[in-house]
Every structure is written in structure tokens, then in C-alpha cells.
Amino acid sequence: MPLTIIDSLHAVPADVWDGLLAQPQPFLRHAFLSALEDSGSVGGRSGWQPSHRLWCDEHDKVQAALPAYLKQHSYGEYVFDHGWADACRRAGIGYYPKLLGAVPFSPVSGARLLGDAHAAGDLLDALTAGLSQEELSSLHINFTSPACDAVMVRRPGWLERLGCQFHWHNRGYRDFQDFLDALSSRKRKQMRKEREQVAGQSIEFDRRLGHELSEADWDFVYHCYANTYHVRGQAPYLTRDFFSLLAERMPEMIRVVFAAQRGRALAMAFSLVDGDTFYGRYWGCLAEFDRLHFETCFYQGMELAIAEGLQRFDAGAQGEHKLIRGFEPVLTRSWHYLRHPGLHAAVADFLEQERSGVRVYAQEARSYLPFRQPDNG
Structure with missing residues (x-):
């Protein structure tokens, strides 16, 4: 099978992994992700079990990858689904473990589906098809790049979630x-x-x-x-x-x-x-x-x-106090694939309303920016 699961980034040479990156963002580099593993920040009893997914060709050459973790909780993600998990608990639906494609503890948007776009799409389809076999409730991919969004939006079953951060531009x-x-x-x-x-x-x-x-x-x-x-x-x-x-x-x-x-x-x-x-x-x-x-x-x-x-200063999640210091609202995206039909329908309704609210909030937030207007000295 072209889909491979590895529980340590050391299973992939650093030059092979980094060769999948379109941009040199530090959080996706082999050095950063392996440091999380080697330091014990993930793995063990952290509730973040490395479960990276690779898509390989017939020669076992890695074509695409997703940095991923099996999660037993929803802490350290900065895309908050605690309410979804609580609803599942009250309804007797298992929510954990779930599979999360993300950079642990880092609410920074960037590539998540690494490598060739076509191969990344095949990887994504294989993951959703295999959730039941792995006994996983869901797959979540947080803080995606526009290129990743383009892959996700074309596939059925995926729910888009918007968030808002504040970035400063030089x-x-x-x-x-x-x-x-x-x-x-x-x-x-x-x-x-x-x-x-x-x-x-x-x-x-x-x-x-x-x-x-x-x-x-x-x-x-x-x-x-x-x-x-x-x-x-x-x-x-x-x-x-x-x-x-x-x-x-x-x-x-x-x-x-x-x-x-x-x-x-x-x-x-x-x-x-x-x-x-x-x-x-x-x-x-x-x-x-x-x-x-x-x-x-x-x-x-x-x-x-x-x-x-x-050119840009990404100061992390939250913080409306950043607005009056020149940090402008920026929309972020995450994507969620939920196996349970009832949960999927309920979350879809919620996210439709939330997306509208986030867009309005981001637009209104711009009125608090400190920049000089043409008639304002």
C-alpha cells in the first residue's frame, strides 16, 4: 500500500522530509518536529502520539506527507472542539482518539499536506477512507495554507472552520x-x-x-x-x-x-x-x-x-489588544472530517453560522486599527 504510518519522524531522513516543503517555514522542518519528539514534548503521556502519514510511490519514495498525531484530548491545538467532544460524551458517542494534522502547540498557518498536490490528495482520501478501520472518530487539519485549502475544498465531507488572528505587516x-x-x-x-x-x-x-x-x-x-x-x-x-x-x-x-x-x-x-x-x-x-x-x-x-x-509579524493566537498596536485581522482556516452522521450534521450547521460571525468580526475589527486616515492627523 502507498500509505505508510510512522510513529517517529526519524523514520524519514531529514533531507527527504524537508524536500517536501514548498517554503522553509521553521515549524514544519524535520528539525522542529523531531525536537518535539526527542524532547518528550509529544509522545509518552502527553496525549500527542506521533502518527505521521506518508504517501509513497512504487519505489517507496515519499511523494506526500501529513504531520499527524493521535489525540486523546483537545489541548494545545488552538482550534477549540471541546464543545463537540462534550456533546459526544453526553450522547454516548466516542470522540477520542481522533487524528490531528497539525504542528503541536503552534497556531501558525502553513502547509499541512506536504509534497506533490496530486499525491497529497490521494493521501487525504486514503486517510478518510481508513478512519473506521483505525477506530478513529475524525480527522482534523488545523491552520492550513491556501494550497491546502484548495485540496480540501474539492473533497466531500470536509467542514471548513474559520478563525481570526492578528498579524503586523512591515x-x-x-x-x-x-x-x-x-x-x-x-x-x-x-x-x-x-x-x-x-x-x-x-x-x-x-x-x-x-x-x-x-x-x-x-x-x-x-x-x-x-x-x-x-x-x-x-x-x-x-x-x-x-x-x-x-x-x-x-x-x-x-x-x-x-x-x-x-x-x-x-x-x-x-x-x-x-x-x-x-x-x-x-x-x-x-x-x-x-x-x-x-x-x-x-x-x-x-x-x-x-x-x-x-515582511510579516505573526504574533500567535488571540489578543484583541494587538489591534490598536497595528496588528491587522487575518482569517485562518481548519478542516474537519467527522465520521458520525449526526455529529457531522450538527457541526456543519454550527460552522455555517460561526463562519458568518467570524467574517463580520474580522471586518469590524479593522475599525480599531491605529493607522492614519486621509483626514486624520
């Missing part, structure tokens, strides 16, 4: 002041005041590349990252080893901003980059300071993106 700004000049007077003053409030607390920032960080630095990064979960009474998704492995395997894509006050480290923001995009990922602080989050995560990231000539 429109050729020379520096941060050039960006400020594009804003209305009131918003420009507000951002300057926020930055002055941080500077007035004697907080300084240090930006570093992946190869410039020591293991002690990574200890601090992880301490901050884990603290964002601990303060909410949750366990962090990623392990400490993940950061060291990533620094070893793809240091050129790592950017970290450190914040310190009079030599005492306070906070960090961990990001990744590719050819044209800055991806803000993880943030954490060990002490609360007014406006420190906005400066460390957003304004420092904008400055870095401008300095490196990056």
Missing part, C-alpha cells in the same frame, strides 16, 4: 519611527507613552540569535516560559530539552529578546524567523512591570522585523 518601514508616522496622532502618542513607561523603569533589552545563547540562558528562557503556565495552575506543554535541541538543530532561525533591570533578568520573548516572517512564540516574566509585555513581545519584535527586512 510596509517598507525604515525604522520604528517610520511606522509611528503612519499612525493617527492619538495612537502614535499612546505607543510612545507605553515605551517611555518601560524605559522609565530602567529596563533594558538585549536581542540575541540562537547560536549566541548558553545553556544558562536557555534555563532562564524555559523558566520564564514555564512560569506563564504555572501562574495559571497548568503544566507547560514543552520540556526544557526542547529548547536546547532546537538551538542545536536550527539556531539560525531563533531570536530571543531578554529584558533586564539594572542587570537583573526579568523577562524574555522567544521567536522564530523564516525568509519573510517573524513568528512571536513564547513569552514569560519573573516579575510584573507595567507595559513590559507589550514592549518585549510586540515593539521589540517590530523593531527586529524592520531591521531584518521581514
Whole structure:
């Protein structure tokens, strides 16, 4: 059979896997996904069991692939189907395990069906046809690219779900002041005041590349990252080893901003980059300071993106507070194939209404953007 299931990315050579990628997005690279596995961030008791799907030709050459995981829960996905699972529980319908095509813990849109488009379509058809045999309730593919959407929309049974994120776009700004000049007077003053409030607390920032960080630095990064979960009474998704492995395997894509006050480290923001995009990922602080989050995560990231000539700043899921700082609404898509006819019909009705609401929300959100209008200084 051309369909192969592997429980570790190490079953595929890195150059073969990366050769399927149309773009060098860091989250889909062999280095990133294998670091999740090797660090224990997925697998084991995490509820994320690697179950990657490959489509091979008659010579066993990989033509297409889907990074996939067997899920026993719906945490860490950022496309929320807890309500669907709860409805199944109340109706006596099994919802878990399910199969998820996604990058764990990373709400970043990108390719999911990797490789040749025709072969990827065959892979997708084989997966849906085999769900019953694998005793899986459903197949979900989250945060898809337009190319993936084109494959999905032509196939029956798939339900489209829309979401909304907020991304910042670098429109050729020379520096941060050039960006400020594009804003209305009131918003420009507000951002300057926020930055002055941080500077007035004697907080300084240090930006570093992946190869410039020591293991002690990574200890601090992880301490901050884990603290964002601990303060909410949750366990962090990623392990400490993940950061060291990533620094070893793809240091050129790592950017970290450190914040310190009079030599005492306070906070960090961990990001990744590719050819044209800055991806803000993880943030954490060990002490609360007014406006420190906005400066460390957003304004420092904008400055870095401008300095490196990056065109887009993807700051992750949620966060309407990003709007007034110039992050524009962007629609995201996920796709869902549900075996149970009753569940499929109910979710289809729900998603039809939700899609309309999301589109209206994204359009209305644009009215809160801070950019200067022709009659507004």
C-alpha cells in the first residue's frame, strides 16, 4: 500500500522530509518536529502520539506527507472542539482518539499536506477512507495554507472552520519611527507613552540569535516560559530539552529578546524567523512591570522585523489588544472530517453560522486599527 504510518519522524531522513516543503517555514522542518519528539514534548503521556502519514510511490519514495498525531484530548491545538467532544460524551458517542494534522502547540498557518498536490490528495482520501478501520472518530487539519485549502475544498465531507488572528505587516518601514508616522496622532502618542513607561523603569533589552545563547540562558528562557503556565495552575506543554535541541538543530532561525533591570533578568520573548516572517512564540516574566509585555513581545519584535527586512509579524493566537498596536485581522482556516452522521450534521450547521460571525468580526475589527486616515492627523 502507498500509505505508510510512522510513529517517529526519524523514520524519514531529514533531507527527504524537508524536500517536501514548498517554503522553509521553521515549524514544519524535520528539525522542529523531531525536537518535539526527542524532547518528550509529544509522545509518552502527553496525549500527542506521533502518527505521521506518508504517501509513497512504487519505489517507496515519499511523494506526500501529513504531520499527524493521535489525540486523546483537545489541548494545545488552538482550534477549540471541546464543545463537540462534550456533546459526544453526553450522547454516548466516542470522540477520542481522533487524528490531528497539525504542528503541536503552534497556531501558525502553513502547509499541512506536504509534497506533490496530486499525491497529497490521494493521501487525504486514503486517510478518510481508513478512519473506521483505525477506530478513529475524525480527522482534523488545523491552520492550513491556501494550497491546502484548495485540496480540501474539492473533497466531500470536509467542514471548513474559520478563525481570526492578528498579524503586523512591515510596509517598507525604515525604522520604528517610520511606522509611528503612519499612525493617527492619538495612537502614535499612546505607543510612545507605553515605551517611555518601560524605559522609565530602567529596563533594558538585549536581542540575541540562537547560536549566541548558553545553556544558562536557555534555563532562564524555559523558566520564564514555564512560569506563564504555572501562574495559571497548568503544566507547560514543552520540556526544557526542547529548547536546547532546537538551538542545536536550527539556531539560525531563533531570536530571543531578554529584558533586564539594572542587570537583573526579568523577562524574555522567544521567536522564530523564516525568509519573510517573524513568528512571536513564547513569552514569560519573573516579575510584573507595567507595559513590559507589550514592549518585549510586540515593539521589540517590530523593531527586529524592520531591521531584518521581514515582511510579516505573526504574533500567535488571540489578543484583541494587538489591534490598536497595528496588528491587522487575518482569517485562518481548519478542516474537519467527522465520521458520525449526526455529529457531522450538527457541526456543519454550527460552522455555517460561526463562519458568518467570524467574517463580520474580522471586518469590524479593522475599525480599531491605529493607522492614519486621509483626514486624520
